[in-house]
Amino acid sequence: MTSQRRFVIVGGGLAAAKLAEALRDNDFDGTVTVLSAEEHLPYERPPLSKEHLLGKKSLDEFTVDPAQWYRDHHIDLRLGTTVTAIDRTAKTVTLPDGSTLDYDKLALATGSTPRKPPLTGIDAPNVYTLRTIADSDTLIELFNQSNSLAIVGAGWIGLEVAAAARGAGLDVTIVESAEQPLLGALGAEMGAVFADLHTSHGVDLRLGTQVTEITTHDTGEAQLADGLRLGDGSTVSADAILVAVGARPNIELAADAGLAVDGGVLVDANLLTSDPDIVAVGDIAEQSHPLLNRRIRVEHWANALNQPAVAAATMLGKSASYDRLPYFFTDQYDLGMEYTGYAAPGDYDRVVVRGDTSKREFVAFWLDSDNRVLAGMNVNVWDVTDRIKELVTAGDPVDPDELADTSTPL
Template sequence: MTESTAHVIVGGGLAGAKAAETLRTEGYQGPLVLIGEETERPYERPPLSKGYLQGKEDREKIYVHPEEWYREHDVELRLGTAVTAIDPAAHRLTLSDGNSLDYAKLLLTTGASPRRLPVPGADLTGVHYLRTVQQSDQLRELFGSAQRLVVVGAGWIGLEVTAAARAAGVAVTVLEVLELPLLRVLGREVAQVFADLHRAHDVDLRFGVKVEAIEGDNGTVTGVRLADGTVIPADAVLIGIGAAPNTQLAEAAGLEVSDGILTNESLRSSNADIFAAGDVARAQHPLFGQAIRVEHWANALNQPQTAAKAMLGQEVAFDRVPYFYTDQYELGMEYLGYVEPDGYDKVVFRGDVKSLEFVAFWLKDGRVLAGMNVNIWDVTDPIRELIVSKRAVDPARLADTNVPLGEV
């Protein structure tokens, strides 16, 4: 093996940028290389389906750091470059330009990619996915010309794009194979809130349907055909059926992979010198006693800080409670916790659901697993305490707005 002192980060998004930042702030002064497949410097993805997509945020605000930050902190940015292979024994990367790069420690922040819809017509002009800023730009332009958008998939991306499209005056039909939006994430009780919200904004929601094909004329989308033969006219189609972690490099290198790169609590993979963070990492979580993978902004923001410290030999563990947020129409919400599908036995509502000012709690055996505050702010700390403490609570007191959350 060729000895190298370089720490290398593969993945040029938020997670990679925050890892580079942490390595420098923690005192690492050696060579530091950040490799990204996109030609854009690292940026945050939530605005792509929220404020930036709606034209409320300038492009410059999506970037993690100013352009000069990388030069000032001696971070070598290699953009528009892919890593094609990892040789753990030699501590060497093979790059798409034919060069190789040796590393001492390696961090994989390769993220996730949108799942493709495997039906005829999915490659027609007018079929869109949303992961990159260029794709968000395409949707912004589309909102100025399209009259009818069909969204396949009622997950977070699908619903946020739907809200943005409706704000721009575009008619939207949402197609979902399950009975409600976000059903696997929120469960039936809270998923109904989002169904009611979008119907109130004149979205045509169609549940329990299957897309058979995307139809077109002269290579351009004209509609979506369902399994029952129904054809829904469309000027454009957005596919939002989830994302798959980009584990191909790790798997080919012999790392342990299972719906993500498996890591311990400090984000170290099955190879002592290779770490993973962000969407691609399935990390052992000390609070939940199992390995979990979370595809949300807060994970990409915070996990790399733990991974970078571990790369420097510090004894650390990533134990933050998972967090995410969304903004759709007049609904703003924050969610804390982790609940597997059907992993709860009770939902407790606190506040007024109809007026969209409430907190929902998911409980199992009387203990709070997660909480979601809707248009009620500054309550994440007591919600977090309820989750972390794992203490049994009285559902009646939890629902009583006269009882402060800190006293439940």
């Protein structure tokens, strides 16, 4: 290697691995150091609540690159290494032993941490969250040893774990404070589809219900959780509890360094932060999106997969812009779904359905007041994602009746 430039990537997930790949793909021949807090090679996270939890995929099948790849491409991958500080003036990061590492360009890919509400009993050893491979493996063991699971929260993680737990034969209760599952992500109309999906598979779904306490009992060795106390005073009994009430972006490192932050680390269309030598990608990046003309932060796999190519170009001084539409997917029981676009609560005027929601085979479209398509979701209908993207990016009004008519081609 001839270049002496030092690029440092803080993070150890999919985004960090893909950024290292992209730098080498762009012929960067300087030093690339990846600092990962986890002890495992970077891996993808969706299987943790899907295929891995169902016993269909092992870790090596969703590890991004084998160890040999990092050696072959001269990537200095340091596992089990948490960065404690960034000095933007000296252009260094501080490592756990107090030593520092110089950088010319820095990338932040620090991901998210599951939220833990301040409930009594939240720290009991059989109260779980899901973020890492270790968490997923623990849930697999739980499925083999327990008869019942109570889940706090009916978001994506809660629902996917519920589906896996029901598949393993556990009794499952979900308690959600909102009136429908996924209310913030999909709205009431499509939230009802997922409510019906889970109740039809035997889940005890408690909507519009607050959890006031995780109840415990003393075993003599520990206080173990044994259920939930709800806002109306009733209780739910369970062998274990999963708390799945969302995640918070790990922006403390950026904030302490004086970078501009809000709900995430603020970045422009090039994924550049308020510091011209630092980019941010993945869960933490709150981006000024050039196509949507707004700031968005998306905690989904597609961003971690695709943003690094733009971030790498930006680090190398090349022109690049991240303008992909948000995309995410889920698999629950016999339902497979893809969502493309962005329709936040209050953005859309109506949801148009093309197909049969009762059979869970349809495409839903979120339209604004001018009948422009903001987002589309295909449920057990395939090979339409590209057309949905075209409808969203075109920004042209559509005829809602034609959109709903399955005899009219998309």
